[in-house]
Amino acid sequence: xxxxxxxxxxxxxxxxxxxxxxxxxxxxxxxxxxxxxxxxxxxxxxxxxxxxxxxxxxxxxxxxxxxxxxxxxxxxxxxxxxxxxxxxxxxxxxxxxxxxxxxxxxxxxxxxxxxxxxxxxxxxxxxxxxxxxxxxxxxxxxxxxxxxxxxxxxxxxxxxxxxxxxxxxxxxxxxxxxxxxxxxxxxxxxxxxxxxxxxxxxxxx
Amino acid sequence: xxxxxxxxxxxxxxxxxxxxxxxxxxxxxxxxxxxxxxxxxxxxxxxxxxxxxxxxxxxxxxxxxxxxxxxxxxxxxxxxxxxxxxxxxxxxxxxxxxxxxxxxxxxxxxxxxxxxxxxxxxxxxxxxxxxxxxxxxxxxxxxxxxxxxxxxxxxxxxxxxxxxxxxxxxxxxxxxxxxxxxxxxxxxxxxxxxxxxxxxxxxxx
DNA sequence: TTTTTGACTTTAATTAAAAATTGGTCAAAT
DNA sequence: ATTTGACCAATTTTTAATTAAAGTCAAAAA
Numbered sequence: 001x002x003x004x005x006x007x008x009x010x011x012x013x014x015x016x017x018x019x020x021x022x023x024x025x026x027x028x029x030x031x032x033x034x035x036x037x038x039x040x041x042x043x044x045x046x047x048x049x050x051x052x053x054x055x056x057x058x059x060x061x062x063x064x065x066x067x068x069x070x071x072x073x074x075x076x077x078x079x080x081x082x083x084x085x086x087x088x089x090x091x092x093x094x095x096x097x098x099x100x101x102x103x104x105x106x107x108x109x110x111x112x113x114x115x116x117x118x119x120x121x122x123x124x125x126x127x128x129x130x131x132x133x134x135x136x137x138x139x140x141x142x143x144x145x146x147x148x149x150x151x152x153x154x155x156x157x158x159x160x161x162x163x164x165x166x167x168x169x170x171x172x173x174x175x176x177x178x179x180x181x182x183x184x185x186x187x188x189x190x191x192x193x194x195x196x197x198x199x200x201x202x203x204x205x
Numbered sequence: 206x207x208x209x210x211x212x213x214x215x216x217x218x219x220x221x222x223x224x225x226x227x228x229x230x231x232x233x234x235x236x237x238x239x240x241x242x243x244x245x246x247x248x249x250x251x252x253x254x255x256x257x258x259x260x261x262x263x264x265x266x267x268x269x270x271x272x273x274x275x276x277x278x279x280x281x282x283x284x285x286x287x288x289x290x291x292x293x294x295x296x297x298x299x300x301x302x303x304x305x306x307x308x309x310x311x312x313x314x315x316x317x318x319x320x321x322x323x324x325x326x327x328x329x330x331x332x333x334x335x336x337x338x339x340x341x342x343x344x345x346x347x348x349x350x351x352x353x354x355x356x357x358x359x360x361x362x363x364x365x366x367x368x369x370x371x372x373x374x375x376x377x378x379x380x381x382x383x384x385x386x387x388x389x390x391x392x393x394x395x396x397x398x399x400x401x402x403x404x405x406x407x408x409x410x
Numbered sequence: 411t412t413t414t415t416g417a418c419t420t421t422a423a424t425t426a427a428a429a430a431t432t433g434g435t436c437a438a439a440t
Numbered sequence: 441a442t443t444t445g446a447c448c449a450a451t452t453t454t455t456a457a458t459t460a461a462a463g464t465c466a467a468a469a470a
Contacts (some may be wrong), residue, residue, distance in 0.1 A: 003441090024452095027432060038444050040435080049433065104373075108451065109433055112377075154367075154395055161366020162359075168309075168369070172317070190359055191400075198403030208412090229423095232461060243415050248463065313422060314462055 007045050007055070010035055015056050019095065022102035023053060023110070050111040054118045056099070061122055064092045065129065078137035078199075082192050085129070086159070090185040093163070097176070101167070127156050134199075143199045155195060162187050212250050212260070215240055220261050224300065227307035228258060228315070255316040259323045261304070266327055269297045270334065283342035283404075287397050290334070291364070295390040298368070302381070306372075332361050339404075348404045360400060367392050 013034045017026040028049055032039040046052040072084045093100060106115055130152035137143040166184045170176035218239040222231040233254055237244040251257040277289045298305060311320055335357035342348040371389045375381035 028434085029432075037442095039433090040445075041443050043434070044442065047434095107433095150395070151399075154392055154399075157367055157370050157392065158363055158396060161368075161370045162362055163366075164369045164373070165362050165366045187359055187362065190355070191363060194356075194359075194403035195396075195399055196403070198399035198401070198405075200403075202407060233463085234461075242413095244462090245416075245464080246414050249413065252463095254462070312462095 018099040022098045024107045081133045086188050094181040127152050144201045223304040227303045229312045286338045291393045299386040332357050349406045
């Protein structure tokens with residue numbers, strides 16, 4: 001369908017603006033201009049700005065999971081899988097940093113309830129993906145049996161929390177220092193190593 | 206010294222106001238009134254508002270460490286020590302929540318650089334305390350040898366990060382739900398259990 | 411000398427109104 | 441089915457006026 005591909009086109013152009021200038025500083029008029037159509041026409045494809053933002057985020061979620069799957073097809077153990085996932089996370093976080101942070105400081109023109117919902121959805125997707133990695137580890141005999149839902153949930157929150165800790169330090173500046181994203185993923189990997197170790201089944205000697 | 210005890214008195218009254226109304230909504234005039242002295246006299250004891258805030262925070266840090274030491278004198282293993290520390294953290298965080306959060310959204314009348322410094326100091330103190338717990342665990346033979354500085358550092362950031370994750374959800378409301386603090390400390394304890402497990406030395410069989 | 415204060419200055423927060431921008435709508439055109 | 445110019449309502453941004461609070465100081469009180 002032509003409508004569908006035009007929607008994709010709009011989503012990608014919106015993503016560019018959101019990640020360059022943030023959500024609030026990107027107007028529907030500008031996005032329309034970028035696509036060579038009128039603002040009114042934009043509203044033929046998306047009912048409101050919130051819907052467009054959500055479409056962009058869902059696009060990003062799907063994209064990052066595809067990237068991970070391509071890359072992690074042959075990873076054998078839990079630690080390498082999680083490290084690969086952390087790398088993907090870092091790349092997307094660094095690339096679309098402004099989109100991420102401006103989600104938290106959104107305009108009143110955006111529907112905060114819907115934005116909260118999509119954030120919850122994103123986290124549940126991440127927890128689901130972590131679950132499947134842990135699940136595999138349990139079935140391999142690599143990890144002890146555990147409450148996989150609760151464990152992956154807390155693991156995701158640990159990653160998220162570590163990112164927040166280091167990002168909050170750079171909040172005064174307009175954009176964070178280049179090294180911050182690397183610092184975050186390094187800390188996340190260090191934490192992951194200890195965390196996975198704590199779930200590891202002891203080899204019988 | 207009378208001056209010293211008067212300072213202590215001012216610190217305690219300021220702490221009450223800071224934790225009830227936040228730092229920004231507490232004026233030096235009000236603190237002076239609470240102590241039955243003029244505002245000008247307050248500036249005889251503290252050079253500026255920032256200095257008073259810092260004195261209050263240092264008081265709180267010392268107080269919480271004393272509480273921990275009293276309580277954890279006979280704790281034997283690493284996990285119970287860290288859990289005891291998490292409980293102390295929770296009590297102080299809940300009690301002085303508004304002081305904590307208003308530190309991050311401070312007025313321009315406060316010296317942000319000095320405030321950042323005291324926050325860094327607080328974290329280094331916490332890291333030091335965690336270090337001594339881990340150190341003891343290593344010497345007990347309970348934990349493997351490790352880079353204690355780096356490990357305690359990341360552990361403190363995990364605790365801090367988990368708190369940030371759950372607090373950020375309640376940021377829209379004026380004050381967070383009652384259960385949030387319990388949720389945070391429960392998650393912190395769960396993470397701690399896995400974390401300590403990951404540092405545990407394997408018993409020879 | 412140490413402590414205290416009233417009166418003062420300066421800086422920052424708050425408020426209110428005006429102007430500009432932007433999200434969103436709709437009938438009509440293609 | 442798609443597109444648009446013209447339009448409205450709501451929001452943000454700007455500006456200036458007002459208020460309030462941080463911080464100072466010479467002089468008094470202890």
